[in-house]
Amino acid sequence: MSWDNYVTNLISGGLKDVALLDNSGNLLAASPALSNLPVEDRRGIFESLKDPNFARRNGLILGGVRYIVLNASEGCIHTRRGSSGALVYRSKTVVILGIHDEKMQLGNASKLIETTISFLIEQNY
Numbered sequence: 001m002s003w004d005n006y007v008t009n010l011i012s013g014g015l016k017d018v019a020l021l022d023n024s025g026n027l028l029a030a031s032p033a034l035s036n037l038p039v040e041d042r043r044g045i046f047e048s049l050k051d052p053n054f055a056r057r058n059g060l061i062l063g064g065v066r067y068i069v070l071n072a073s074e075g076c077i078h079t080r081r082g083s084s085g086a087l088v089y090r091s092k093t094v095v096i097l098g099i100h101d102e103k104m105q106l107g108n109a110s111k112l113i114e115t116t117i118s119f120l121i122e123q124n125y
Contacts, residue, residue, distance in 0.1 A: 003029035006116060010098060013112045017099040045097065048077055049090050062086055078106065089117040093125045
């Protein structure tokens with residue numbers, strides 16, 4: 001399956017926007033709204049994954065929008081901004097960034113991305 005298909009599947013599952021990044025922060029695939037995700041935002045994602053305390057202190061900035069961090073660990077970040085949120089999950093070689101709006105609950109968004117990242121991990125990604 002191509003990386004674009006993962007984006008399509010996650011959007012079809014109810015996420016508003018999705019981006020897949022490699023470990024260098026390069027975009028593998030993205031929905032249109034995240035296709036120009038600034039390099040500094042990508043750096044912030046990786047710094048937050050590496051140091052969850054960094055994420056808790058600074059929040060997560062995506063496209064100039066600051067999300068409040070609800071939960072952060074080395075492989076997962078859950079954030080919120082009003083009734084929407086952003087989630088970041090990491091496998092060995094891929095990072096998935098998913099943004100949900102008020103139409104999707106955080107738990108459902110998390111489950112959708114967790115299922116995808118678990119599949120990628122099983123496939124040794």
